[in-house]
Amino acid sequence: MMTFLTLLFKILVFPGFLFVTVIGLLLAGIDRKVLARMQKRVGPPIVQPVYDFFKLMGKETIIPSAANKAAFLTAPVVGLVSLVVLMLFIPVFSYSAFSGSADMIVVLYLLTIPGVALIVGGSASGSPYAGIGISREMVAMMAYELPLVMVLLSVAKKAGGDSLCFSLQDIVAWQAANGCGAFHWSLIPAALAMLLVIPAEVGTQPFDVAEAETEICEGPLIEYSGAPLAVFKLNTALKMFVMTALFTALFFGGIDTGIVALNALILVAICVVLTILCMTTVHAVTARLKVEHLFKFYWTTVAGLAAASLVLVWIGL
Amino acid sequence: MMFPFLKIAVSNLFSKPSTENFPAENVEAKPNYRGRISYDAEKCINCGSCIKVCSPSAITRIYEDVEGGQNITYEFDLTSCTFCATCQDFCDQGAIQLTTDYHMVAEDPKDLVVRGTRFKKKIPGKLQVSDACIHCGICAKNCPQEAITVDRKAKTWEVDHSKCVQCGKCIEKCPKNALEFGESGPEGVLWDEEKCIYCSICAKKCPNECISVDRKEKSWEINRDNCVQCGICVEKCPKDALQIGTLE
Amino acid sequence: MFNKLIAKSTGKSPWIFHVNTGSCNGCDIELVAALTPRYDAERFGFKLAGTPRHADIVVVSGPITSQSKDRLIRTLEQVPEPKCVVTLGSCPQSGNVFKGSYSVEAPLEKFVHVDVAIAGCTPKPEAVIEGLYKAAEILQRKREAMKK
Numbered sequence: 201m202m203t204f205l206t207l208l209f210k211i212l213v214f215p216g217f218l219f220v221t222v223i224g225l226l227l228a229g230i231d232r233k234v235l236a237r238m239q240k241r242v243g244p245p246i247v248q249p250v251y252d253f254f255k256l257m258g259k260e261t262i263i264p265s266a267a268n269k270a271a272f273l274t275a276p277v278v279g280l281v282s283l284v285v286l287m288l289f290i291p292v293f294s295y296s297a298f299s300g301s302a303d304m305i306v307v308l309y310l311l312t313i314p315g316v317a318l319i320v321g322g323s324a325s326g327s328p329y330a331g332i333g334i335s336r337e338m339v340a341m342m343a344y345e346l347p348l349v350m351v352l353l354s355v356a357k358k359a360g361g362d363s364l365c366f367s368l369q370d371i372v373a374w375q376a377a378n379g380c381g382a383f384h385w386s387l388i389p390a391a392l393a394m395l396l397v398i399p400a401e402v403g404t405q406p407f408d409v410a411e412a413e414t415e416i417c418e419g420p421l422i423e424y425s426g427a428p429l430a431v432f433k434l435n436t437a438l439k440m441f442v443m444t445a446l447f448t449a450l451f452f453g454g455i456d457t458g459i460v461a462l463n464a465l466i467l468v469a470i471c472v473v474l475t476i477l478c479m480t481t482v483h484a485v486t487a488r489l490k491v492e493h494l495f496k497f498y499w500t501t502v503a504g505l506a507a508a509s510l511v512l513v514w515i516g517l
Numbered sequence: 518m519m520f521p522f523l524k525i526a527v528s529n530l531f532s533k534p535s536t537e538n539f540p541a542e543n544v545e546a547k548p549n550y551r552g553r554i555s556y557d558a559e560k561c562i563n564c565g566s567c568i569k570v571c572s573p574s575a576i577t578r579i580y581e582d583v584e585g586g587q588n589i590t591y592e593f594d595l596t597s598c599t600f601c602a603t604c605q606d607f608c609d610q611g612a613i614q615l616t617t618d619y620h621m622v623a624e625d626p627k628d629l630v631v632r633g634t635r636f637k638k639k640i641p642g643k644l645q646v647s648d649a650c651i652h653c654g655i656c657a658k659n660c661p662q663e664a665i666t667v668d669r670k671a672k673t674w675e676v677d678h679s680k681c682v683q684c685g686k687c688i689e690k691c692p693k694n695a696l697e698f699g700e701s702g703p704e705g706v707l708w709d710e711e712k713c714i715y716c717s718i719c720a721k722k723c724p725n726e727c728i729s730v731d732r733k734e735k736s737w738e739i740n741r742d743n744c745v746q747c748g749i750c751v752e753k754c755p756k757d758a759l760q761i762g763t764l765e
Numbered sequence: 766m767f768n769k770l771i772a773k774s775t776g777k778s779p780w781i782f783h784v785n786t787g788s789c790n791g792c793d794i795e796l797v798a799a800l801t802p803r804y805d806a807e808r809f810g811f812k813l814a815g816t817p818r819h820a821d822i823v824v825v826s827g828p829i830t831s832q833s834k835d836r837l838i839r840t841l842e843q844v845p846e847p848k849c850v851v852t853l854g855s856c857p858q859s860g861n862v863f864k865g866s867y868s869v870e871a872p873l874e875k876f877v878h879v880d881v882a883i884a885g886c887t888p889k890p891e892a893v894i895e896g897l898y899k900a901a902e903i904l905q906r907k908r909e910a911m912k913k
Contacts, residue, residue, distance in 0.1 A: 238526040241802035242536045244810055251778040251810060255821070258771035258908060260845035262818065418815035425818040425845045485522040536805040539891050540898060546889065573855075573862045596858035599886040621884035622896040624903070626858055626874075629884050 210288065210297040214464070220287045220438055223468055225249045227444070228437035230472055231404075231480050238484040249437055253430050261426030266326030275321030276424075276431035282313035283438045290445050291372050293463040294456045299369035304352055307368070307446065311348070311401070314435050315341045318410070321432070322420025333419020336491050337410030343498035344400040350506035351390045351397070354513045355450050358387060368449055375454035382451040390509035391451050395478045396502045398443045400494070403436060404479050406486040409494055411436070440479065444471040546617040551600045553618040554593045558633030560612035563589050564747035566724040567604035567613060573597045576604065586638040595621055595629040609749070641683050642699030642763055646674050649695040656687035656696060679709075702763045705741055706750060712758035713737060719750035719759060768912045775821070775847065776905030778810040781897070782820030782844070786837050787869075788827030791887040792854040796824060799890040799897075806894050809901065817843045822900050826853040828860045828871040841877055847907040849880045849900040854887055861886065 229246035236243020322330040400407040575597035657665040664680035717730035860871035883896035
């Protein structure tokens with residue numbers, strides 16, 4: 201009975217649904233506010249994404265007649281569930297809800313699900329604009345998956361020594377013993393590559409070729425309104441937190457104060473700094489990339505950085 | 518890759534935002550901003566030039582007959598106005614001014630109409646005397662224009678209508694209440710042939726182009742149907758040959 | 766309990782969709798200028814949405830030309846409730862200088878109830894923000910009335 205209750209607590213409160221939602225919306229709000237300040241204007245209040253979410257919950261849901269109702273309505277929920285489950289696998293420094301010997305592979309597969317949910321939702325809308333949007337999203341996913349896999353492999357190899365260590369819990373423990381991942385110079389190109397992959401995963405400018413784009417009337421989200429749209433916008437906010445938490449676990453995992461609450465606070469602080477660094481600053485100073493430039497960028501520059509790290513780690517440095 | 522705005526973006530983070538604190542503090546528009554129209558009905562002479570020059574036809578004039586005269590209302594529809602200020606330029610009297618007020622937001626478009634009403638007194642008819650007159654001569658002494666002549670011995674009473682300006686002083690002073698203004702007839706512009714020099718200034722200044730003057734033929738004609746008795750020709754005539762009064 | 770929170774949020778996060786039905790673009794420029802750093806409409810939560818399905822407030826500019834009338838009505842029907850219609854400038858209210866033309870179908874009141882009229886040719890960005898603020902308040906009232 202107790203284990204069932206603690207399980208429920210882990211899934212629903214910390215580090216499950218409630219924790220991820222609150223911190224994700226906070227990160228989205230901070231992103232918008234810092235972006236506004238960088239553009240020398242006042243900007244919305246930090247709780248603005250909360251207002252957006254509740255406003256969308258109160259709007260009427262319109263389902264177009266050409267849409268496939270089941271896929272249209274379940275796609276956003278599938279994305280949300282996969283993100284919450286994902287967070288359960290990522291350790292908050294020394295504390296991890298679920299851990300296993302191959303949870304990095306699970307994380308990798310789970311990370312593709314929100315993108316696929318967007319694609320399925322878009323194609324279920326039955327609109328030609330959504331069709332263009334989902335083809336661009338597919339190209340973007342292919343583009344950033346390659347460097348992401350190489351980064352994960354290099355960290356796994358570094359932590360594992362002779363064999364690959366796919367357990368995130370073990371990687372964090374290795375970092376606690378041998379110093380944080382970011383302080384090993386062979387992993388620095390991998391950290392840079394991961395920092396560049398994060399905005400593409402989240403779908404923020406300059407890599408938002410698929411999502412909220414005014415050229416194709418918001419792409420896959422064009423026919424969504426009301427509660428399903430609210431869940432999609434929530435997914436974007438949650439992804440910010442999940443990706444930055446993953447980065448922290450891989451490259452800054454050695455910090456441990458012993459108290460879970462303090463660890464959670466330090467995690468949130470590091471995530472805020474990472475958001476401002478890799479998402480807001482890049483958003484403020486660049487324009488949107490075209491789809492072919494995005495593909496070229498990820499498969500040459502970013503993949504090159506990740507490959508450099510992989511090679512360095514493999515030859516034993 | 519060049520990031521030219523990076524330095525600016527980071528330095529903006531630490532400086533004050535350049536947003537004006539609008540609804541919290543009122544912001545004034547710059548001088549000469551063409552905003553809400555203000556109409557002073559007292560200065561208006563009802564020439565109708567503004568209605569003629571308004572390109573979206575945003576100005577309407579409404580006549581309403583009441584006792585003793587007419588109520589003339591001008592309505593400026595701000596939901597139709599293009600704020601070009603041509604009406605302000607063409608109004609000689611300065612009755613129309615475009616202010617710097619830009620707060621023109623309303624839920625009901627009827628709130629966005631500026632109107633003003635002027636009461637135009639009917640010009641009274643000619644001065645006439647009744648049999649109650651005792652020829653005392655008080656009216657002649659009090660007339661500021663010296664338009665009345667009274668002979669006590671001959672028992673005559675005369676008035677020069679061209680000098681009379683219908684001020685009403687004689688009616689006030691008459692001890693026997695023998696004086697009154699007659700029925701007012703149709704009004705119009707009265708032309709004095711002797712004073713006119715056919716310079717045609719009145720024809721040029723008339724906003725409704727009612728007057729036609731031929732210098733060679735020495736003729737002066739007016740289209741009474743279009744005339745609104747605004748009085749611009751009376752004001753501009755260099756020889757005081759025109760006045761507004763009751764037509765014969 | 767959630768209804769109050771939802772109603773409050775509706776007034777604090779109104780998304781705008783802009784439709785240009787033949788305007789000279791003066792009013793469109795002032796609307797976009799309201800989102801620049803000097804006037805910053807985003808502090809109140811205003812955001813330009815890319816599709817009418819995401820919008821709360823529809824801002825119409827331009828005298829409704831005959832060619833765009835059907836498309837405008839179809840776009841307005843695609844906006845989910847609760848919604849507000851705002852006319853920008855004097856063209857959608859009366860046609861301004863295009864009154865009486867064979868291809869102009871202003872006023873917008875003939876086709877859909879207009880909630881807020883912002884007069885001016887063109888209105889200043891501050892007047893635009895004032896009008897949108899009023900529309901956000903009306904939106905909150907509509908949401909509160911919806912769930913009663």
